[in-house]
Amino acid sequence: MANVKGRNTSPEKTVKRCLRKLGVRYRSHAPHLPGTPDFILPDLETALFVNGCFWHGHRGCRRASIPRTNTNFWKKKIEGNIERDKKKARQLRSLGWHVETIWQCQMKNEEAVLQRVSMIREQRSSYGRKR
Numbered sequence: 001m002a003n004v005k006g007r008n009t010s011p012e013k014t015v016k017r018c019l020r021k022l023g024v025r026y027r028s029h030a031p032h033l034p035g036t037p038d039f040i041l042p043d044l045e046t047a048l049f050v051n052g053c054f055w056h057g058h059r060g061c062r063r064a065s066i067p068r069t070n071t072n073f074w075k076k077k078i079e080g081n082i083e084r085d086k087k088k089a090r091q092l093r094s095l096g097w098h099v100e101t102i103w104q105c106q107m108k109n110e111e112a113v114l115q116r117v118s119m120i121r122e123q124r125s126s127y128g129r130k131r
Helices: 010-022 071-094 110-127
Strands: 039-041 046-051 098-103
Touching (some): 010 039, 010 046, 046 071, 071 098, 098 110
Antiparallel strands (some): 039 046
16 A cells, blocks of 8 residues: 555546646645645635545545455545544535545546536635635
């Protein structure tokens, strides 16, 4: 597991490209926030996580199946990740951030990611800013 990258993964690079194309201001890996979101969109008060389906236990996704070997270890590991994600999302919401997750399986192509980011921007823009 030491070889698993945590930053600048291929899905993150795709999201970064899409954010730039849409002209959305962002910051990568904000260590001052709980959970160190992959991206924060300060103008939209949104924390954006780009999650791998396997590592974060995406329900109903074929990529999130538990390996047949060492099953107890993997169940415990992935359940721990899910609980940690929920806790960090609650903490971010209590600080006034809106939390969004883009799953690896939702990134079939760049167009799908562009649509998702556009949707997030439209939703958040309609709420107005409080800061």
